[in-house]
Amino acid sequence: MSQRREQWASRLGFILAAAGSAIGLGAVWKLPYVAGTNGGGAFFFIFILLTLTLGASLMLAEFILGRHTNKDAIQSYKAIAPGTPWFLVGALGIVASFLLLSFYAVVGGWIVTYFFRSITGQLQAPDGDFGALFGQITANPWEVGIAHFVFILITIFVVRAGIRGGIERASKLLMPALFILFLVIVARSLTLDGAMEGVRFFLQPDFSEVTGETLLFALGQAFFALSLGVxxxxxxxxxxxxxxxxxxxxxxxxxxxxxxxxxxGLAIFPAVFSLGMSPEEGPPLIFIVLPAVFNEMAFGGFFFTLFLALLLFATLTSAFSLLEILVAPFAKNDLNKRKRVTWISGLLVYIMGIPSALSFGILGDFTVFGNIFFDNMDFLVSNILLPLGALLIALFVPWKINKDVLEEELLRSSRLSRGFFLTWLFTIRFVTPAVIVIVFLYILGFLPGVEPTI
Structure with a gap:
């Protein structure tokens, strides 16, 4: 029998859980290497500007839809537009979250492996070649398979306990720990010789380096680093x-x-520049460059273990939100059903993630469109499903929900004026969809002179 719908025990619990979802690998893993390959300070400045404007408008749209209907990702659309296909936007979000978590958990498994090896003293690279070590780890099917499963198992145990007892409680513990650990790492990184060169690269914009690609990557990062679109x-x-x-x-x-x-950025770039590393290493920045960086520090092993703990915390908080969107529509707020649905969903995610986990080893020669399975999943979710979902939400909320309802939900319990509401309404109705369409067309290579990002 359906029970009364759960609620967050406190506003702080909601903020920490949602912030944990938004932060994840997007901020800790992806943003440094994307900034490193797209101009450093100029990219970061543009990213902040777009996050505070277009990203914020889309987040508020999702908030209004969820709080007003008090329903899950599918039923919320049905409540506003019954008898129409708009509920498929929620279904699209569930599919995208399922696929995203399947390969996201593989990266989470790599972090589990590195953390275990670090605390047991087994994170030693042959001849200091951490690239070779990364290849050795990701090519071992048993090591990546077990670590992948451990990551999924932790996520299942937290989400099965519900909103208050699971996700909110874990977020209240993990998020403050994340901030404290990050401050320790930043303090250590900033005290290295030559660290200020890395700080200038990250915080001193050089707009002469900005290209159309820089702007478009910053737009994508602003939307998708906030867990928007699914x-x-x-x-x-x-x-x-x-x-x-x-x-x-x-x-x-x-x-x-x-x-x-x-x-x-302050944890990574000063350390990278201090030891003469390149900020343009790309996705392996954390797993290949940072171990080498910390290996050269006094007490480097200790600090790298702290960093891995931090990264694991951030990754798990995002995984909680991805699994929750799969569980909520089927659990129907029944705690007993929630436990069963969480186990089934989590195990299906694990099975779906196996080909991604093996993409760097025994399935490395299996390619589609010239890419391994992991990269194809990443492209499908990040470059097609997420922008499509974001666009549909930006079209649905401001045009399908009554304007008076939008204003009431947005301004309730706040001191903001109607002018703020009208500005937000114009932005979400016209500016946000236009920007997403431009990014989407760029990704698919439909703009003149632009090759597809694949």
Whole structure:
């Protein structure tokens, strides 16, 4: 029998859980290497600007939809537009979250492996070649398979306990620990010789280096680093009490996300520049460059273990939100059913992730469109499903929900004026969809003179 829908025990719990979802690997892992390959300070400045404008507008749209309907990612669309295909936007979000978590958990498994090897003293690279070590680890099917399963298992145990007992409780413990650990790493990184060169690269914009590609990558990072486009924030906000200010909550979540992004850059770039490394290493930056960087520091092993613990915390908080959007529509707020659905969903995600986990080893020669399975999954989710979902949400919320309802939900329990609401409404109705369409066309190579990003 269906029970009364759960709610967050506190506004702080909601903010920390949503911030944890938004931060994840996007801020800690992806942003440094994307900034490193796209101009450093100029990219970071543009990313902040777009996050505070277009990213914020989309987050508020998802919040309004979830809190107003008090329903999951599928039923919320049905409540607003019954008898129409709009519920497929929620279904698209569930599919995208399922696929995203399947390969996201593989990266989580790599972090588990590195963390275990670090605390047991087994993170030793032959001849100091951490690239070779990364290849050795990711090519071992048993090591990546077990670590992948451990990561999924932790996620299942937290999400099965529900909103208050699982996700909120874990977030209240993990997020403050994440901030503390990051501050320790930043303090150590900034005290290295030559660290200021890395700080200047990250925080001193050189707009002469900005290209159209820099702008477009910053747009994508601004939208997708906040877990927008897959109705995660619709699901999370459906547990928010009516007297909670959505604008203050969004401001706090975005502020925490940008703060972590800042700390991430200050932790990585000063250390990279101090030891003469390149900031343009790309996705392996953390797994190949950082172990080498920390290996050269006094007490480097200790600090790298702390960094891996931090990265694992951030990755898990995002995994909680991805699994929750799969569980909520089928659990129907029944705690007993939630436990069963969580186990089934988690195990299906693990099975779906096996080809991605083996893509760097025994399935390395199996390619489609010239890419391994892992890269194809990443492209499908990041470059097709996420922008499509974001666009549809930006079209649905401001045009399908009554304008008076939008204003009431947005301004409730806040001191903001109607002018703020009208500005937000114009942005979400016209500016945000236009920007997403431009990014989407760029990714697919439909703009003149642009090759597809694949």
């Amino acid at each position: 109705s995660i924030m619709v699901t999370y906000s459906s547990y928010v009490p009516k007297d909670t200010s959505l604008t203050r909550s969004a401001g706090s979540i975005i502020g925490l996300s940008l703060f972590i992004a800042l700390l991430s």
